[in-house]
Amino acid sequence: MNAAPLKITLTNLSRLSQIDFNNLGFGQVFTDHILIANYAHQGWQSAEIMPFKDLSFSPATSCFHYGQEIFEGLKAESLPNGKIGIFRPYDNWKRMNQSASRMSMPEIPEEIFIDGLKKLIEIDQAWVPTGEGQSLYIRPFMISTDPSLGVKSSQTYKFLIILSPVGAYFSKPAPLNIIAETHFSRCSRGSTGFAKCAGNYGGTIFPANEANKLGFDQILWLDPYDLKTIQEVGMMNVMFVIDNKIVTPSLQHDTVLKGITRNSVLQIAQDHGYSIEERDLSIDEIFQAHKQGLLKEIFGTGTAAVILYVQSLTYQSQKIDLNTANYQIAPFLKDQLIKLKKGLVEDTHQWLVSV
């Protein structure tokens, strides 16, 4: 796949000086530039870095109606050597193309996703925050753009990258109280759970709000196939420490997002001699392990929050309480991963791509 050469148009009025870097929040502030690439006639026609701006579309634009939309989320940090380290962008690029294939959308060439991203970050490098817990959140996404109400693959698409300097996801991450959901489901086998497509998220907002009203922070999603098999927690992968092993749902049913944080955490754990298991895991097994005193930790993994600890898990009339102050493995893995992203421990797997 050959991409058109990257065109660059720079802003003559940076907004950087107006930004309060002590109050970034998450995904609220965007850098001066964006990348937009256009697909038509079965090929990528153009790719351009340009000043951040609003876009206008026909009200009939297909993504508004049938949701051919996919996205990615990754981060970059400033490194001690003055460069900027993008964490595992090739993995996000590959995953985005797997999502594209599932949603019948075109794959994005490396020249646009990787080279375009590097150039965009180079241009907006002054926006990469340097404060404690801060990073540059990168949001690549693709939409279908045919102005037509037919339910079919669009012939035209736009791929975009926007950049957002973010603070720590939660300034002090409170441990989570979660509930295993036995009525609503996130996705079924054969559906789009493994793809990062918009439709997977819209449907989870109502159940999440209902759980919030009951005092829970996030939902533990169960596979509707048996309402037992654990999938994920909220929009994070989930891990359990059982009998000193790190156990996490396998990816075999296509219902679990292939988290890059999940993969990184499992790799770091193995590098440090921990045993890991990727397999089917039922909610009953978790409660059984807890009764036997074998369940030590529950935590979620994802780019936005890195690792969040779970302090309670409710399932029907049963509840597990854990004291996260006693957690040992999750804090160790979190610390290692954060240091690795910041270039403070050796990057033995060549996960950082520096600009």
Ligand SMILES: *Cc1c(COP(=O)(O)O)cnc(C)c1O
């Ligand atoms: C993005 C996402 C994750 C985490 O993936 P990372 O690559 O680690 O950020 C987990 N679950 C869902 C449903 C997601 O959308």
